[in-house]
Amino acid sequence: MLDKSTFTPHGKHLIAGEWVAGETTFSSEPAHGPAHDFSVGTPALVDRACEAAEDAFWTYAYSSRDDRAKFLNAIADEIEARAEAITEIGTQETGLPEARLQGERGRTTGQLRLFAEHILKGDYLDRRHDKALPDRKPLPRPDLKMVQRPIGPVAVFGASNFPLAFSTAGGDTAAALAAGCPVVVKGHSAHPGTGEIVAEAIHAAIQSCGMPAGVFSLIQGGKRDVGTALVQHPRIKAVGFTGSLGGGRALFDLCAQRDEPIPFFGELGSVNPMFLLPEAAKARGKAIGEGWAGSLTMGAGQFCTNPGIAVVETGPDGDAFVKAAAEALKGVQTQCMLTDGIANAYKDGKSRFDGRNAVKPVLTTDSEGRNASPNLYETDAANYLQDHALGEEVFGPLGLVVRVLGSDEMLELAKGFEGQLTATLHMDEGDTDRARTLVPVLERKAGRILVNGFPTGVEVADAMVHGGPYPASTNFGATSVGTLSIRRFLRPVCFQNMPDAILPDDLRS
Template sequence: MVFTPNGKHLVAGEWLEGVGRFASTPAHGPAHEYSAGSVELVNRACEAAEEAFWSYGYSTRAERAAFLRAIADEIEARAEEITEIGTQETGLPAARLEGERGRTVGQLRLFADHIGKSDYLDRRVDAALPDRKPAPRPEIRLVQRPIGPVAVFGASNFPLAFSTAGGDTAAALAAGCPVVVKGHSGHPGTGEIVAQAVDAAIAKTGVHPGVFSLIQGGRRDVGHALVQHPLIKAVGFTGSLAGGRALFDLCAARPEPIPFFGELGSVNPMFMLPEAVKARAESLGQGWAGSLTMGAGQFCTNPGIAVVLDGADADRFVSATSDALSKVAAQTMLTDGIAAAYRDGQRKFAERNAVKPVLVTESAERSASPNLFETTGEQFLADHGLGEEVFGPLGLVVRVQSVDEMETLARGFEGQLTATLHMDAGDLQAARRLLPVLERKAGRVLANGFPTGVEVVDSMVHGGPYPASTNFGATSVGTMSIRRFLRPVSYQNLPEALLPEDLTA
């Protein structure tokens, strides 16, 4: 069987037309027309999600696990079609899409296993003390419960792992929360075929069809209506700082404010400690170049800044980085808009008096070539714009005069997804100084590695203080991400027959 997009929206088991049409803008291959979303479709999807919650939110963990595994199976059944249209829409190579598909189905199965173990429920029981003086203590039990329908916004840079059935959707469904997805217009065909897989899994397992809906395209009011809908209880978002902040503000301004779990932006600084640079400047430069240009630099963990002590070893590091970057050919970016934003960011860097160009290239149309600049610690601290993310393969070297200045620089960074220490044994004292600062700035601190590549495991934190994310206590990757869509409920003196099955099973 061949699976192809029909250009419609999936709302509670029905494929529906919206208002007007929009065309995809693929990197190569044919463009396709898709129905544009509407506020009315949002209303229908949210109402269906609320109706579904009364059964799905109270389903067993085994039933939800079977649903998650069925989604994974149906995605794999559409592997060839997903890769074909995904490469056309995004320009990503087939190997990258195949790997991302593996991560996507892996996440779904990981959550199926995770809820089966039940640890996430954080069950607590305080037995009654009827003879306690001066007053008896009642029996109190606690368990985590699903919060209700969740809105998920598809990401531009991960058409599978952070989009239609990606990490946010998997975590919410595992928790017992129906999901309404606002698909990303950069890859509508990919999103729709994945939605077909979810639809097939719904039919296979018999869950309520309102548990999942996909709405594509539409004007800005469609996204606004979704986050403001009174039946939506939380939002998952991966995207730009400006777009995410606007949605965050809308969530906060609702009559009933709801959590907005946004992953917004990060420059992921690396601190190159002196003994490490002295010993392996060339390999560090080559490694940074590889990480900086991976996927045309379109990863949220792209290490855009390297802080290094000025001197001959720094010269070797910069030279090695520049040489490696100069050998990287232009790469296709995910959308025309991302490519234009990258050119604009590169131009702004080139025009700054505070920076010195090391490697400057021209990027045309939808392609991107790497660029490298350098500045001093003093100039970096004086120009806030140097610490802003440029989404793409652009790197900035910050030369400092001492470890003291390196620490001052670390304290000045905004919140980050990651921070990295490149160090040798002789750098341990400097690393001890920096670590308390970095762990306050980032959700993940690395040593002697590069942050591109996020493991989907129990211990992963993909989040950080603002503006890396809007909720520093949450992660959007790994099994702990399920906590975003749960809330603790205490049950006092309830008879066992009334308690949730998760408290008694």
């Protein structure tokens, strides 16, 4: 019997139910523990996986919601059966603490079970029926029935910062499988072993549930040609991506340039501005500053919802907030970042602020190797609005305070922000009028608006929106978290005067 509590990677791709070795390999770069060799993906393997996904679509897209729900729950069960092994390989590869991996595993299985429950309810189908009116004058009306149907095979790119919840069996994969779409995952080279063990869990669920083998494939590693081949493969009908602005925009452009353009659902970057209104700053600026420091450095700042910018008025209340944040940041020890590349990018991002005349250093540190230390800078609204580089995301524990002269300048600054995943208001009752003025601006800038909280921590629930105007995401009408995310992989189909016998099962009366 397979011992699921231990795991040694074999380094192969999973393609249509087979573990396939590549001609060349790459070595993982764990934060600690042993390195392992993994096969390098190729365009030929991409083609094989995509063709298998297309073959599987003709069966899987027409499977019952009950069968798909059982499949999603089986994946969750298989992941939980490998809990200890997943935590071990995940912490080795990423340097994330055990508690973080355990929590993320729970979120991953929770997403799968949530979608299983969601599709059984059937509300996502948005079924509509206009009955025939044969006697209507001057023209009769036909019988019209509409339902949401799966779009076809979906490509998913694993994320560097969430080895479980946004990767192999993460939210994009769960939503696509729930919709009835086979999935081809390009694993992230930052955590290939974690990707492999989760793929083993999905493979086991495919076998136990009798699903077509091509419903899921994992391709490891590979250079840019592998990603290009995946998003441009004619069998792929949509792409889910979480990553950098540069990489995501390149893939987005490739999707648009195809003979058949397809939607690219990319989450690319966000600084998640936080606005401190005067009464809140006066009453509890110190506490907000301390809380901001904790959110800013959570997970070494490697969250897409990391609140990198705080907006506060000039004056003693704002000064107290900045001082409290700086003191709290001084007490934060160095943290291991996910990869050497991310650590180097953090240092490069910090260098953009050093030596800038318009930027005042409040707390500066030197980060060495793969470890990161927090940094804090300050500027004013006029300089921020004139210098686009100050608004670019720094992936890591770096914060920027932007000081404003009053309500008008705060409003002007809010209008100057690009699209964001989140925007936060810290307010007390006396700030209501100011907040009422800001909200119409913020709802055009962000997918989620918080009050008196911090955006790190994204609840997986029906009402959650994790997306926003560009560059936060490439499709502002979508979310990558919550049950609404299933809509990305569905399209409406209308059936006119069609007998029940040949209608999709979900439309039969």
